[in-house]
Amino acid sequence: MRRTLLTGNGAAAWGARLAQVDYVPAFPITPQTEIIETLASWIEHGKMPGRTVTLESEHSMVTAAGAAAASGTRVFTATSSQGLLYAMEMIYTVAGWRAPFVMVNVSRGLASPITLEPDHNDIMAARDSGFLQIHCATCQEVLDSVLIAYRLAEDQRVRLPVIINLDGFYLSFTREPVEIPDAEALAGFLPAFDPGSTRFCASAPVSQAVTVLGGSPYSYFRYESHLAALNALTVYDEAAAAFAAACGRQHAAVEAYRCEDADIVFVMIGSFATKAKEAVDRLRDAGESVGLVRPRLLRPFPAAQLQQLLAGKQGAAVIDQNLSMGMGGVLHSELSAALYGKPDAPSVLTSFIGGLGGRDITPEEFYEIAALTRQAARDGIIPPPRLLYSRDEDREIRKLQAIAHAERNELESGQ
Numbered sequence: 001m002r003r004t005l006l007t008g009n010g011a012a013a014w015g016a017r018l019a020q021v022d023y024v025p026a027f028p029i030t031p032q033t034e035i036i037e038t039l040a041s042w043i044e045h046g047k048m049p050g051r052t053v054t055l056e057s058e059h060s061m062v063t064a065a066g067a068a069a070a071s072g073t074r075v076f077t078a079t080s081s082q083g084l085l086y087a088m089e090m091i092y093t094v095a096g097w098r099a100p101f102v103m104v105n106v107s108r109g110l111a112s113p114i115t116l117e118p119d120h121n122d123i124m125a126a127r128d129s130g131f132l133q134i135h136c137a138t139c140q141e142v143l144d145s146v147l148i149a150y151r152l153a154e155d156q157r158v159r160l161p162v163i164i165n166l167d168g169f170y171l172s173f174t175r176e177p178v179e180i181p182d183a184e185a186l187a188g189f190l191p192a193f194d195p196g197s198t199r200f201c202a203s204a205p206v207s208q209a210v211t212v213l214g215g216s217p218y219s220y221f222r223y224e225s226h227l228a229a230l231n232a233l234t235v236y237d238e239a240a241a242a243f244a245a246a247c248g249r250q251h252a253a254v255e256a257y258r259c260e261d262a263d264i265v266f267v268m269i270g271s272f273a274t275k276a277k278e279a280v281d282r283l284r285d286a287g288e289s290v291g292l293v294r295p296r297l298l299r300p301f302p303a304a305q306l307q308q309l310l311a312g313k314q315g316a317a318v319i320d321q322n323l324s325m326g327m328g329g330v331l332h333s334e335l336s337a338a339l340y341g342k343p344d345a346p347s348v349l350t351s352f353i354g355g356l357g358g359r360d361i362t363p364e365e366f367y368e369i370a371a372l373t374r375q376a377a378r379d380g381i382i383p384p385p386r387l388l389y390s391r392d393e394d395r396e397i398r399k400l401q402a403i404a405h406a407e408r409n410e411l412e413s414g415q
Contacts, residue, residue: 001179001185005175006175007173008166009035009038011139011140011143012142013034013039013042014180015143015147016035016102017042017047019074019146019147020049020050021050022049022073022075023064023073023075024040024043025060025068025077026039026052026054026061027083030080030116030168032105032172036052036078039052040052057087058079058086058087062077065077065101066093066097067099071195073193074101076101076104076146077101078104079104080106080107081106081109081110081168082108082111084122084126091126092129095130095160096130096221098159098228100159100161102150102153102161102163102164103163103164104142104166105165105166106118107122107166108168109121109356109357110125116169117168117357117359118168118170118357120270120321120330123163126163127298130161130225130229131160131163132152132163132229132300133162133165134148134163134296136171137171138271141251142166144243144251145164146164147189147190148236148251154193154194157231157232158228160228167272169358179247229299233297237253240253253295253305254305254306256291256293256294257291257293257294258280258291258292259291263290264373266290266292266293266317266319266366267292267294268292268294268318269295272355276292279363279370282367290370293306301334313346314347314348314377315347315349315350316335316348316349318335318351319361320352321354323356329353329385332349332385336349349382350372350376350383351385352387353385354388355388
């Protein structure tokens with residue numbers, strides 16, 4: 001095992017290399033292109049076996065990934081943002097094929113307006129597709145999660161593709177110390193892919209087609225995929241334990257930070273949760289009993305673990321880096337459903353929207369979130385969802401709107 005500095009993208013590429021992937025269908029998009037460029041360079045210079053093929057679109061890329069996985073090939077690919085949406089037809093389709101492969105999504109806000117910086121609306125759009133989802137907060141987690149994801153996807157009890165999600169720019173281009181496992185340590189953890197009966201061979205051709213099904217058989221196969229996703233809760237725990245035994249690093253489905261005696265708990269996913277950790281430490285120094293719960297596994301949803309970790313708390317503040325138009329934060333609504341009717345659920349579950357388009361979440365905002373949640377628990381009144389946005393930011397956007405309005409009036413008066 002050696003320790004080096006890697007970006008999140010570099011860590012993803014190393015995960016694929018250590019998994020000894022055979023095939024990398026690719027299409028470039030910022031901010032994930034570095035991943036496929038790195039893998040292509042390694043393959044070209046003989047540093048790893050396999051083949052990289054650049055397709056004409058993300059739609060074709062995911063189609064090729066699913067077809068190759070169905071033929072018994074270990075497949076890796078990566079995308080981001082609009083690319084994930086462009087592939088969405090095939091995202092659902094290949095999950096229905098039960099084609100096990102790993103895809104990295106480097107989160108980036110969706111248009112419109114256009115941004116290159118991260119939020120989670122892209123990955124949330126795929127949450128009902130049948131792909132499992134693992135969300136990372138550090139570069140080390142990215143590398144390790146790719147390896148865990150192959151063991152999870154290829155398990156006979158699951159056989160579903162997995163998305164590894166990391167935040168664009170904040171994690172994709174940030175260099176952190178990363179321990180790269182030795183191939184010998186991984187040999188027992190991740191054996192060669194055994195496709196079982198799902199194997200295609202040119203020398204022994206068979207015909208296998210997707211048929212058009214009516215309600216009863218369609219319902220059966222869709223629910224079968226759902227049950228396989230639920231199996232992934234157990235299989236993930238097994239894979240994480242096996243990885244810890246092989247490499248010495250723990251990656252539970254849900255991370256709990258200073259939660260044992262906390263009465264107020266932040267709940268969030270992704271790299272911005274590291275900011276929440278710092279805020280927890282500062283609040284603890286100030287005498288506040290605050291903790292953090294961070295789901296790594298979002299699909300399947302780890303409801304039982306979250307219920308256990310939040311039991312008996314005064315309040316939980318969910319900070320969503322996404323916005324479901326007309327509804328609010330996705331994580332907040334899903335956690336609300338998981339806690340509904342539980343007698344020991346937190347007395348209040350507050351909702352905050354932050355980090356859209358890479359907008360920072362400051363320590364002071366975390367302090368205010370904790371204070372508002374504590375006040376709501378005391379009063380028994382849950383405030384409406386709130387966008388994290390400062391008065392200074394509001395003044396600046398109104399200035400820009402005024403300038404645009406004045407310029408429009410000037411143009412119209414000159415016509």
